[in-house]
Amino acid sequence: MNRVKVGVIGCGMISGIYLKNCTQVFNHILEVAAVADLVPELASKRAEEFNIPAACTVEELLANPEIEIVLNLTAPIAHAPINLKALQAGKHVYTEKPFALNRNDAEEVLALAESKGLLVGCAPDTFLGAGLQTCIKLIKDGWIGTPYAANAVIMMGNAWSGTHPNFQNFLKLGGDPLMDMGPYYLTALVAMLGPVRRVTGSAQRLQEKVTVQNPRSPRFGDTVQVEAPTNVSATLDFHSGAIASLQAGKESFGYKPRLEIYGTEGNLSVPDPNFFGGPLSIPGVEGEIKIQFPNMEIKSVPLTHGYWEDSRGIGLADMAYAIRSGRKNRASGRLASHVLDISLGIFESSDSDRHVYIQSKVERPAPLPLGLKYNTLDL
Template sequence: MSDVATAPLRAASLVTAPLRVGIVGCGHIVEQYLQTLPRLADVRVVAAADLDPARAEAVAARVDGARALPVEELLAAPDVDVVLNLTIPAAHDEIALAAIAAGKHVHGEKPLAATTGGARAVLDAAARAGLVASCAPDTVLGTGTQTARVAVDGGVIGRPVAATAVMMTPGHERWHPNPDFYYQAGGGPLFDMGPYYVSALVTLLGPVVSVVGAASSLRDRRTIGSGPRAGEVIGVDVDTHVTGVLVHESGALSTLVMSFDAVATRASRIEIHGTAGSMVVPDPNHFDGEVEVNLLGGDGWVVLPPSGGYAGAGRGIALQDFVETGGAPRASGELGFHVLDVMESLIRAAQEGRTVQVASTCDRPIPVPLTELV
């Protein structure tokens, strides 16, 4: 862990503005990044690559000064400082390692890799090269989670004792035109949506030391519901309903429920309960949203005004944060590794029917002051 923790410090001197970004992977998620990256003061998209050249060309055509390149040429391009890795989870470590070998920083979609073994290889390679490997989600940098962080740190709800985190949907195959990877290794509700919730819980309550859990997969097939493949049946190779308890180093207990087998829920996405009050935290898959508190002896639920985070942020804000922190981004590889380790440990606990100790740890990322994007 010591090598990984020092990598951002050694890389800080390499950070200049604008940070020049090469996107690898121009699938469904790139649309959300393109809504944010052109708005960032210190970030420039200079290149895009995809196994389908037409998709890379479509992205490049939307960004002034960007060009479409084959993956190998993008990795070698001297004007690319950081590779934004938007490939499918199974390819995350392969592309990240190639980017690092080419002397590039790398920021990837979650999870950091399909396995902790692959993620460790990425972090170790970055540390040896003096480069930074960071990882989504960066939703925790928005005003939603960060306002909750200010409240927790300020003792508004007293000492946190428990939390709940709930995500219940009928499955992404209903809306995603190519949902196969959601039901393959590295997918499922825990590994797809869990990073948002676990990252928020670690940001708010600190690292996790042990987990217990249970999991199931009640259907071995799913039917694609939209796009040119609508009606096609795909296989399911992962657990599609996962529940567990995370024991934080602080002593707080978080109950986590992640499901692709439900229809809907009225539960708050995240609730934090403390000795002096309870708090509703907005959906960690979004950047903003109202934070509500209900204090012991108070008059019911009250909305807190935004007090932390990047206001108006969207996916890709981590790259602006990369520059503003001098190469020590809050959405760090260390945090991404710990989140992945927690999720792997939870699946192992479910499979083995026992408490599993989480081998890794991380520091809580430093808070984000309330920051208006220019």
């Protein structure tokens, strides 16, 4: 199978793990042909670091006829505009989350892609990792009976410590806890329980302005405006009948994630959806579970699939195989648009003091097959 050539737009911090995996883990299907950034020095540095043939401008990258997929790693505000430019240039596009900052932009991207017969993909792709794929199989095989409830907690360190070079982006819409970290949890919930039909939410900012607290930060002592909610609580009603509670905040010190699925016959403790592997358990029955899959002996709750390490980019690789085989990609634009719809619905519910019904439709993404060999996604 011929490799799919990729052009990367955005060479900031997140590009490092993408480029590492694209050139070392998924290089059986992906070939990075060029990188581009508004700061040319960043593109040149990444090209040298990962032995990429070209560091160029965005316009030059989009004009390259050999590039089939644009990997969009820009800031959230630029996601939709860059996605539209890539599609207009005849490229498939895979973007970092959030998919867009409003529904109109999201729908415009999806409509343009459909009109041109192009695929759109979007992070997060952690639901394709070993941890969540194992959970999906456990639920499907009935180990916890019928899932009826879930609890998701995303409590992160405060966003104004100044440790991230672009920390101010975490105080704006798109970098806020619901739009920044929420997609990992919401995508995982949709992958396990199906689409959401209704949300009820509360969102607030505890402070209008914050002061950078880290003396090592070049912005130490600076006061920055808080533009987005930093504390969010929501109830999600799924079409399946399950109900989930969600708490997301960036007002605490430390990182305290939790995701649990409650079923009529057991409860499933899910690995952190921000990662690809991690421990999982069904209290009381770990030693009894037997999962049938090729060439592995089961003694407790196992990880039934590959990709348990940091496999960021697996959704991009899956989309490349989809392009070659004509099937649907799993980390799709429709899935990301549904997650965006949920997030915006929570904000709207808080503003209007009412339930918000989710209008977007999406199919639960197909699970990865058992026995999938590491470094292959051609199924």
